Amino acid sequence: MPFQKVQPEKLSTSVVRQIELLILRGILRPGERLPAERELSERLGVSRPSLREAISSLQDKGLLTSKAGAGIFVTDVLGGAFTGVLVQLFAAHDEAVFDYISFRRDMEGLAAERAATLASATDLQVIQTVFNKMEAAHSKRNPTDEARLDADFHLAIIEASHNVIMLHMMRSMYQLLREGVFYNRTIMFKHRTTRSELLEQHRTINNALQTRDAEGARAAVASHLDYVEQALSDHQKFEKNEAIAQQRFTHELSR
Missing domain, CATH: 1.10.10.10 (Winged helix-like DNA-binding domain superfamily/Winged helix DNA-binding domain)
Incomplete structure (x- = not known):
């Protein structure tokens, strides 16, 4: 036997x-x-x-x-998720920025859909609490706290999806974001109008989750990240145009 x-x-x-x-x-x-x-x-x-x-x-x-x-x-077990060489490669090419947003759109949309279905009442309370803190930080002139809570809000959704592989993978991705590897997060929170739009987008995501609207939660995440992608694209175009304008200005002064 x-x-x-x-x-x-x-x-x-x-x-x-x-x-x-x-x-x-x-x-x-x-x-x-x-x-x-x-x-x-x-x-x-x-x-x-x-x-x-x-x-x-x-x-x-x-x-x-x-x-x-x-x-x-x-231990910072996430530290070895990406090699230093790969991190430098990410930072050096704009293509990685938009691939990163695309990856987030897919993964976080799925996480929101799962969270709306699988999250416990306590999971949803955590998400609501983080959103409340983000809303309170919105009134501050310095956007640092609001930007940090933005990341915490998205990670709370991933935690509520109850998939440990997704959790650790996305935490490593957010660590690179916090370190400014993909883009400077203050860009997104620089202007009051943009901050207000971002807050309302997070409110829409939160409302869908709290009412367990899986399809609505996924759509709200996708819409939010579409906005982030467009904002970053516009910023890059502005910087490129400004660099050209500076060259023209310098040349005009030297004539």
Whole structure:
């Protein structure tokens, strides 16, 4: 008979599995600091030696890292998603910018459709909370917070789609966006009119999600990213025309 005796699982192994799942599901995020050893052992209900054994195992796997005097952190597992050479290639060619937007349109449209169907009530509360923060940040003159919350809003939708592969892939894509690899995000939030239009687009996406309108959510995401694509295209044309105008002006002064 194909039966074997059940072996009791070590406490440290249970801790490893729990922390791995928290990282996999995107609940523990790259760079996030774990609670101090005493607090964490109490939360998990295990001894500190068992916790240390689990932490050591996770460090060996490259999921956690220790910083002297600072504590234990989730490793930036997204850092290796793209090689440095590829990142430089993305940054050097405009083609990558528009392919990136096209990729987002497809992936985020699907994520919104899934979220409208699969998200729990709590998932939708998270999305609503992020949108409320974005709306509050809209009144500030400096657009930095609103731009950051824009990314958080889209990632909250991806989290609510409950697909861990999509989650980590899109987080790596957003990390490149935050670093300005594809384009400078402040371009999109530079003008008050543009900021207002972007906020209303996010409101439309949020409303569709809150009412579980899957088709409407996907269409709203596509419409939003169509707008982003057009705005970036217009900005690039403006910069090109301005460069030509500067050449003419310099030449006219020298005549």
